[in-house]
Amino acid sequence: AMVWKALWLQTAPPANREQSELIARRARQMGFNVVIGEPGADLVRAVHEQGLQFYAALNALKGLAPPEFYQAHPGYLQVVQPREEALVGTPRDNPDRENIIAGPWLCPDYGLLPVERQAIEPIVRQYPIEGLALNNVGYRNYSCCFCQYSEMQRANYAKRHPTLTRTRIRQEFSEQSLATYVSQVAAAG
Numbered sequence: 001a002m003v004w005k006a007l008w009l010q011t012a013p014p015a016n017r018e019q020s021e022l023i024a025r026r027a028r029q030m031g032f033n034v035v036i037g038e039p040g041a042d043l044v045r046a047v048h049e050q051g052l053q054f055y056a057a058l059n060a061l062k063g064l065a066p067p068e069f070y071q072a073h074p075g076y077l078q079v080v081q082p083r084e085e086a087l088v089g090t091p092r093d094n095p096d097r098e099n100i101i102a103g104p105w106l107c108p109d110y111g112l113l114p115v116e117r118q119a120i121e122p123i124v125r126q127y128p129i130e131g132l133a134l135n136n137v138g139y140r141n142y143s144c145c146f147c148q149y150s151e152m153q154r155a156n157y158a159k160r161h162p163t164l165t166r167t168r169i170r171q172e173f174s175e176q177s178l179a180t181y182v183s184q185v186a187a188a189g
Contacts, residue, residue, distance in 0.1 A: 025050060036057050058133070058135065137182060154170065157169055
């Protein structure tokens with residue numbers, strides 16, 4: 001089994017072939033065997049020429065849909081409780097993460113939406129990549145969504161699992177939703 005040593009590029013693809021080759025060469029020299037980033041033809045080619053694998057980075061629930069989708073379909077957006085929303089931008093309780101993630105995020109409880117699938121398919125068709133690397137998959141509050149759809153689905157889940165506490169219902173339903181979402185993304189790619 002391959003041991004992953006991945007370099008995750010947090011920038012747009014390099015502007016030219018020379019920059020792509022430099023990044024790929026340095027990744028190999030530093031011992032990486034996988035590069036994750038926004039795909040560009042020169043970058044994917046340079047990574048493969050160095051004998052490395054390339055995975056396309058997707059900002060899943062936060063960035064696959066175009067901005068106008070969020071405005072036109074607010075019912076698909078995650079909802080946090082008002083006391084949680086009030087924590088957006090406050091000093092971090094944990095230095096490793098935001099207290100509550102700001103901005104519009106799609107609710108994973110719906111599963112992979114057609115608009116997201118439409119964003120993934122061109123990437124996997126256009127570039128010879130090894131796979132997809134997902135970023136921003138989860139809940140803004142690290143727990144669950146409180147949109148009407150999620151509340152209804154959790155209520156149905158609770159009926160099927162009457163011995164579970166409310167907390168366990170939220171945990172298990174959210175875990176299953178995220179696993180389903182990731183599986184649907186994998187199948188789309």
